[in-house]
Amino acid sequence: MAIPGNFLSAVTESVDPNTSGWTPLLNCTLSKGTGGRNGDGVLAVKSVASGEMRARTVSSYPVTPGTVYRVFADASGATVPERIGIRWLTAANVEVSVTWSLTTAAASASWHRIGVAGPAPVGAVRAQVVVSSSPVAGAVISYFENVYLGLPIRSTGNLLPFGTESFEIDTSGWMVETNCALTRTAPAVAWAVDNYLAGGAVLAVTASANGNMAARTVDRPVVTPGVEYVAYCYLSPPTSGSSAWIELRFYDAANTQIAAKRSPLAAPGTGYYRQRASAFAPAGAVTCGVAVGVDTATAAQVLRVETVVVGVAARTLAGSVIPFADASFEADVAGWTRPSGVAVLTRSTPWGAYATNGSYALTVTSATATASTIQSAKFALPAGVDGTSFRLQYSEQVTAGSWTVSRGVRWYDAANTDLGITGSSAAAAPTPGWWNLSRDHAVPAGATQAAVELTLTAGAVNSVIRLDAVALWQALPLTTVVAQEESASVTLTLRELPVDQLIRVYRVTPDGTRTLVRGPAGVYDGTGTIASDLLVVEDYEAPLTVPVYYVVETTDPVTLSRTIRSSDTVTIPHDDVNEVWLKDPGNPQRNTKAVVQSGGAPNWSRPIEQGVHRVAGRRNAVVLSGVRGGLEGDLKIWTRSDEERAALHWLLDSGNTLLWQAVPGMGVSDLYVTVGAITEGRIGGPATEVWRDWTLPLTEADMPVTTGVNGSAGRTWQDILSEFDTWQEVLETYATWEDLFLDRRIGG
Known part of the structure; x- marks a missing residue:
């Protein structure tokens, strides 16, 4: 690829x-x-x-x-x-x-x-x-x-600039904090072929003397109090026993550190291990930073660092109320406690040995064959969810002995009053390997908080069970579709998708025709992987006034097993039969409507390459023909305002293949076309008349399957702030606001 x-x-x-x-x-x-x-x-x-x-x-x-x-x-x-x-x-x-x-x-x-x-x-x-x-x-x-x-390939959502995330330029984004020197080195690291974020150079943090050493970022990105952030990087410790760590820090307006969360690396060796630390920005926090280090280092020991990222933390599943720290156990056991029993809660060790999300899991060990209750911290629920259903899901793996598990959610009101638990009867924890377990729970009236509560009964002395990827979210339909009349599009929302599987999305019309739907990298044809369990597809190429539904196929790339789901039927309304849509499949922000002139629909021709050979003595010529071409003709339209005229110019400027859509019954099907030399004429009257008479020479074209839908793809103003020091630099880099939005640089 x-x-x-x-x-x-x-x-x-x-x-x-x-x-x-x-x-x-x-x-x-x-x-x-x-x-x-x-x-x-x-x-x-x-x-x-x-x-x-x-x-x-x-x-x-x-x-x-x-x-x-x-x-x-x-x-x-x-x-x-x-x-x-x-x-x-x-x-x-x-x-x-x-x-x-x-x-x-x-x-x-x-x-x-x-x-x-x-x-x-x-x-x-x-x-x-x-x-x-x-x-x-x-x-x-x-x-x-x-x-x-x-251009540099960035980690999506990283608040740090490229020079701090990567060490391909220099070490200027970092500074010594304690007992170390900073240099770059280029070890022969066997990164995955498609890990385009990793470079050849890494940061080498070298201990100057025996003792603790630490380095930190120079940059301090802006944060919002109450938002959960995560910092992560690859750490290569001096030895497997080294106390290496990453720390997420928060600072107030006076640049005083007011909070920090450290995540120690339990290294199984001296390779490169991604370590994560997460925390909520506290009240008064204005900026954040990242630090790395080794405790009790020996002089000349080297900690190597690569691909440093800090950004808003993603939940285990979209919409989950459980924070990253309590769901993934990357730093410790977070807010989980044992209200009763003898079980001991720890973070798994070493790095990567037990995990389905991140690199660690919650480890529950019982020294006796008895029951223990473990409970998460309390988490706020969205407003207005009384009587709805929330889904609890987590991954579990039994690694010693046996267990029976009762799964539940305990509910609380705003005054922290216990409203009781909704749960399941005890059942044996399945083995072997990792299992995803889920159950729906009804939210009682008045509940504003929830805590996950599990009763774990060990079937033998020193039984061990691992838990990871804990999520609790409102159980919404797996697939929803909504017609958007103002943009002549359909919004398809897919929930609880299997991450890292391949995806194919079809639009199905009443005659059974299936057409692949477009996404950011081209059509969803089964070659792209699912990056998140939530996917929103905006289909701007669905036909007008025709009922359609969507079929979604996901494929496991290892086993090749398939799962298929279908949506409800949806129809895009379109009231004025004289209006048509002209759309750029790759840039839907340019799509515009226009009015077809009376008699302005094309009279089509279909050219063909032919060689005519007239043979002496024969009545009929010998004709050698190629394949007859697609439709060609002139579309005559009006624009009714300066805004419509500017929008049409913006659409036509790129020269891209366009989609022409009219309502059924007008004698033309949806058609992909290229537009030749256009004519824009006045219709007479005073000079202030804003109507214009257009002639668009159309040539039928194939549907562009590799064209992706352009958009921000996670690009935010923070990306601009991280990369450019002044607005003058921005003006010198981008010709238009659209170029800034899509990161299309002058001369790039």
């Missing part, structure tokens, strides 16, 4: 099916190797003699001076370490400079990431990717694949 936002072609990125995107630059020959992960092909760069060898992309790509660009690749070489660079060029293809990555710390035959980022220098208008290594002999081979050149 192509790397999102890559300037490079798919052939250059994956070196499949050939090496045509690459050429030697210095002391090397190129060939296609095998064994890649982004397709089988790899770029094999062989040295001609000892000394540095370099290969570069054949093409160069437009860049804007001052804008930060990033390159990365996966490399492999048992003999010599590698590096990667951005080669900046003038308009005459003269090299301005090269921004080089760090050289990998040691040679490695395993696939590992190399990468660097930096601003385009003054005078640079184009850029190339350069890969390099320095063997001490001829005929030494370094391998490269999965190559990227483009």
Whole structure:
């Protein structure tokens, strides 16, 4: 799958099916190797003699001076370490400079990431990717694949700027707090081929002397009191026994730290482990920051850090009232207690041994074969949920002995009065492996708070059960559809989807025709994965006044088992038969209505390429025909105001394939078209007349299946604040507000 936002072609990125995107630059020959992960092909760069060898992309790509660009690749070489660079060029293809990555710390035959980022220098208008290594002999081979050149790829929702999240530029986003020095290093880390957030460089926090060491972010993003935030990063501890940690901190208006939540890493080794810390911003909090460190470090020990993120915490399931800390147990057991019994509650250990959400689970151990009751903290319910149903769900795994479990929810009013428990009878906890258990509970009158309460009875001495991914949410329909008349669209809401499975979404019309529905990455055709259990699909291509319903298929990528659900039927109303919709499938914010002139519907032609050969002595010619083309004709419409005229220009400016929709019965079906040279004329009358007469030459086109629906995709004003220091920088980077919204940069 192509790397999102890559300037490079798919052939250059994956070196499949050939090496045509690459050429030697210095002391090397190129060939296609095998064994890649982004397709089988790899770029094999062989040295001609000892000394540095370099290969570069054949093409160069437009860049804007001052804008930060990033390159990365996966490399492999048992003999010599590698590096990667951005080669900046003038308009005459003269090299301005090269921004080089760090050289990998040691040679490695395993696939590992190399990468660097930096601003385009003054005078640079184009850029190339350069890969390099320095063997001490001829005929030494370094391998490269999965190559990227483009704007920095960010963690969605990260409040920290790219230079603080990643260490591909420098360490300026970080500062020493206690007993350490900060540098960058480039270990040979085997990141997943599609982990585009990880780079080649990591932050190295080195202890200056024996004792505690710590470093923290320079940036302090703005937070909102009462909102839950989560900070996370990859930590590589000096030893498996090191007391490494990440800490989320909150500061007031005077930059005084007023709260912090530390999450210690229970490392099983010295690899890279994602560690999370979460907390609610307290009253008075204005900003936040992230710190990392090691307690009781030994002098010269190194903590390595990669991909640092802080943002609003996501719940285990959309709409769950249980905070991240109490649902995932990433730092500790949070607000869970044992009101009765002998069971002991702890966070699982080590990292990654027991978890379905994050890296840890709640561990319940009973030294005796007796019953214990465990309870979460109390959590506020949304207003107006009396009499509704809430669904309790969690994952469990029995790892020693046996258990019977009674699941329930205890309800409280605003005065913390206990309103009783709704629950189930005791049942044996299923084994082996992880199981997802759920049950619906009716909310009693007056309830404003809820706590999860489980009665766990051990069937043997020293029984152990793990719990994770706890969620409690209002049980709404799994699938809902709503027609949006003002935008001529349908909103399809899908709940409780299986995360990481593949998804396919069809629109079904009364004649049984199934059409794939469009999403951010193109149509939902079963190749994209589900990122969240809640998915809202806005279908702007549903027909007008025609009842439709939706079929959703999810597929487990491992077992290939399928689940199918269907929606209710929905119809988009459209009252004026003289009005038509002109829509840009990839940019629905541009969609507009127009009035068809009387007699303004196209008179269609269907051209065909033909060769006519007249043979001497024969009456009839020999005609060789191609395939007859699609419909072509002129659509005549009016716009009735300056606003409609501007909207139509905005729609037509891109030259994209459009969807023309009219109500059924008007003699034309919904049609994808390209629009040729347009004519905009006045209709007479005074100069102030705002009506315009338009002629749009239409040519039928195929439905664009790879075009995604453009939108913010999680982009917020915080992203702008994190990246730009002044509004002047924003003005110099984006030509329009739409470009700012979609992060389309001048020259990018």
